[in-house]
Amino acid sequence: MTDELAGEETFISHLVELRDRLVKASIGIAIACGVLMLWPGPAEIYDLLAAPMLASLPAGSRMIATGVVAPFLVPMKVTLAIAFIVALPWVFYQLWAFVAPGLYAHEKRLVMPLVISSSVLFVLGVAFCYFFVFGRVFHFIAAFAPSSIAVTPDIENYLDFVMSMCLAFGATFEVPVVVVILVRMGLVSIEKLKSIRPYAIVGAFVIAAIVTPPDVVSQLALALPMCLLFELGLWVAPIFERATRAPEEAA
Template sequence: MSDTPDKEDELAGTEQPFVEHLVELRDRLIRALLAVGVVASVLFFFPGPGTLYDLLAAPLVAHLPKGATLIATSVISPFMVPLKILLMAAFLVALPVVLYQVWAFVAPGLYSHEKKLVLPLVVSSTLLFFMGVAFCYFFVFGKVFAFIQGFAPKSITAAPDIEAYLSFVLTMFLAFGIAFEVPIAVVVLARMGLVSIDKFKSFRGYFIVVAFVVAAVVTPPDVVSQLALALPMCVLYEVGIWAAQIFIRHTKAPDDGAEEKKAEAAN
């Protein structure tokens, strides 16, 4: 009898778990898509795509001249733009379910200390992104549109295109949502050991410059919106440094804690 193991026997123990992971991934994706689909169906009937677009356009319409409205320069824009907003809103509303499916898929393969690291980051990054979007909608948009309309000459009648407005809104939402993720970036970099807490503290002055440069690039050329993006970034940077110190202490691997105790005992 040959001592060489059969190739089929070698793969017999690994093929089934791999297939099971693929099946589970498929099921998780289907559940996430179903959640988005159910929310989209509900939003389609109440409040409806048109109402969602009116809600999104409200900050701009409030600052347009009396009688002015948004226009559609494409034949299918009145249908496609509200539909895009409907899908975007459905995804945001269903985001907790989507993130839960992601968490349920990866959690079984994580150690206990890694679970302590991942779950708080997923929850906090989601909340911070929503905070950035809400801050942009409720505060920044009003200031930006008031500045733009106040600066426009009297001979110009504003009639923004709905697709251009949607593109502008998505860009601003993304910019503020990502900007509010600064604490997460600080915590992750510090926890992975790529950047020390002391380095982050010494980088404060440079980060302020970076924050204002980013704000000048991604926001309209008015002081209010640039300050509205740069100042929260600077504050959130300090929050990130504070959170990283706490987070590192509570998410250490058991071996790391044992090594530290040995080092303290030796000293």
Template sequence: MSEEPKTGVEDTFISHLVELRDRLVRASIGVLIVCGLLFLWPGPAHIYDFLARPMMSSLPPGAKMIATGVISPFLVPMKVTLLLAFILALPWVLYQVWAFIAPGLYLHEKKLIAPLVVSSSLLFLAGIAFCYFLVFGRVFKFINEFAPSSITVAPDIENYLDFVMSMCLAFGLTFEVPIVVIVLVRMGLVTLEKLKSTRPYVIVGSFVVAAIVTPPDVVSQFSLAVPMCLLFELGLLVAPLFVKVTQAPLEDASDA
């Protein structure tokens, strides 16, 4: 008699593992399909050229980047292509994550998680776009103009890729500030009034974080710190609306 419930629990656990495996396989197939299409068009070389455009536009005419590794001219564009494939396939990957967890959620929990997943993905992509189109050009131009005339600027493609990835990650995470504010308020960990009272500390902290994660120049630091402060204010505006929309029925009854 005691083994029947145990067997049922094991079967349920195994079925969840199988479902998780299937979702991971589907997500991986989606990324591989996008990666294959990118290999066909426009190709890894053109993708890296697009990534290197902000740096190349700031270099003197005729200057080029260098590759110090033997296989770097092949390996670096491949890494960029795989990374771009994952970014483009991110909606499909997140859909698989959502399809796995959604059956076990209540209606008000779906209202809570679904907007957070979608908005956090869009904000992360917006942070990367902001960094590439608005920040990189100004940062590279400032650095190259600051360099002494006795120095020939010839960036290594691997170092450039590492720098670009770290900057894009920093700006992508920075644009998640409204989500952090909303989650803190929705979970009741911090009140909205308390967050508003910490505004001066947030401003100082934004510039400290920007000074740590960006190059030691004023342009990139302000480019990261100012959006961080503005996004904090956006989170303060959106948080009350989000809390109202995603309240559970019991919470609505207690509020009444």
């Protein structure tokens, strides 16, 4: 009975700790959102997000809002999404602080680099999508629009498209982290991953075809970095595996 009570108390303490970490992560996102609300402001942030689309439209064209509250809600959603990206290192740190007490010393040496690299890679994926992919994709699509069509995208549809693309590229850039975790946990060996390299390349193009628009530019822009990042994971995984071995494993 005593052991059962101790187990229940431990479980409850873990739930309380998880709640506190979630609250702290939410506070970090709220602070980042508040700062962005003050400067540069939701309208300016949305204008920056819409710049790649506006650059591909005919001169004088603008985007439209078909919803009554869309001019207010869409910039607010964009600001909240940017605030989450800005606060991502803090969110990952709270996750690390929650799991760290249950890890061995050699395992903690793995977690912090993964937290940092996950944040950096996700931001790099979003930045790659914004600065490199959007302009080429929108110009490619606009080139196929007949002259009888007035291209005036709706801001809500544009937001959904942009968020899905940024999420896809951000998640794709986490491939090296996934490879490192799989190898370190012993689920897959480096040799096995190297042997399935052709299947990984095919899978990258299949995923790109599913999550991107039906054009060659965006599919290649997602599939090629995914293949390169898979190779990066194969190169980095042995380094992490050796650096985070337990003393008995090293012996």
